[in-house]
Amino acid sequence: MASTLRSPDPAEVADRLHSAAIHLLRRVRRIDGETGLTAARLSALSVLVFGGPTTLGRLAQAEQVSAPTMSRLVSALVEEGLARREPHAEDGRSVVVTASSRGREVLERGRERRIAELADLLDELSAAELDTLVAAAGLVERVSALPPSVRSAYAGATAERRWSGLSDDSTGSGGTSG
């Protein structure tokens, strides 16, 4: 209502975004618990699936978390059989992380489940409103200073399955795994 009647106050925008993000995640937390995929793992896995194999460090960078955090996250994915850790061909210090075929399946299943759960909620939104959400998500990603193509791959899928900074030296294979 009031939001479009005037120039939005950045303070307000920040607060409302903050609040919305918190509540959205609290909701999703409950949902993805059913597949055993938590939000952070799902997010990391999706980067692997859509972006192809990459090193742990680059994955951490893409997800904007510290290396130890990503290491633990990857360990969880590996233990669940959703990803593999492999030695880097050229750099002995590095580790290449690859989504397993089961990882792809589970990502898709989790995705479908999440959608099923959200379907009732999203149903009451118009196409224009969905558009608004998509646009906002894009803006948030931009504002969060992420490598943008990673995130647009989320939607584009076939258009750009790899992103510039990651595949040049770390994967070596070309992203066709499983």
Add this chain to the structure above:
Amino acid sequence: MASTLRSPDPAEVADRLHSAAIHLLRRVRRIDGETGLTAARLSALSVLVFGGPTTLGRLAQAEQVSAPTMSRLVSALVEEGLARREPHAEDGRSVVVTASSRGREVLERGRERRIAELADLLDELSAAELDTLVAAAGLVERVSALPPSVRSAYAGATAERRWSGLSDDSTGSGGTSG
């Protein structure tokens, strides 16, 4: 770009929102660490400040968390002098939580700090884009099945400082505190 050219796929919307929320919160987590106010505490405190005193249970409901979680959250706020726990006048089982004046100050300071940190990022967005974000935040709140007026109080402030479900029987005093 492509998002406005067709009817958005709910799956896509869900994924992108999910991802955006994760990354936004990861960013904000770093920011509000400087004031000692974490995201969850800030969110709860803001409900108290904008909504007035309420019981713990209702606060938990408003924030969509379990009672134990909110109890711990409130304990943290109380220990930091940002809120008070008081016995309920009519129901001995209940506890009324009230934001202290310092709580209001700190909320405002944390808010300002968060905004200062986000200023560079939000600066690169147009007014229309900010509008998009605000609209999206509202949609997310709606979709997250929250009591809507709580959240609109975030923006409206003076317009509706109380929200229907909370003040009828739990506060007893009338919401004018401090």
Add this chain to the structure above:
DNA sequence: TGCATATCATTAGCCGTGCTAACGGTATCG
């Protein structure tokens, strides 16, 4: 009245996820 049940909040304990610090192993450069 008195006991059973329901409700509100707290405590206890688990898990996941963020961090920094410290460490081991590898590359790289002098």
Add this chain to the structure above:
DNA sequence: CGATACCGTTAGCACGGCTAATGATATGCA
């Protein structure tokens, strides 16, 4: 060959979700 830099892991801390169990109070019914 030794010093230094870099990558990843381990260790340990804090926080915030949750469920289960415990007090304490209200309520309802015999």
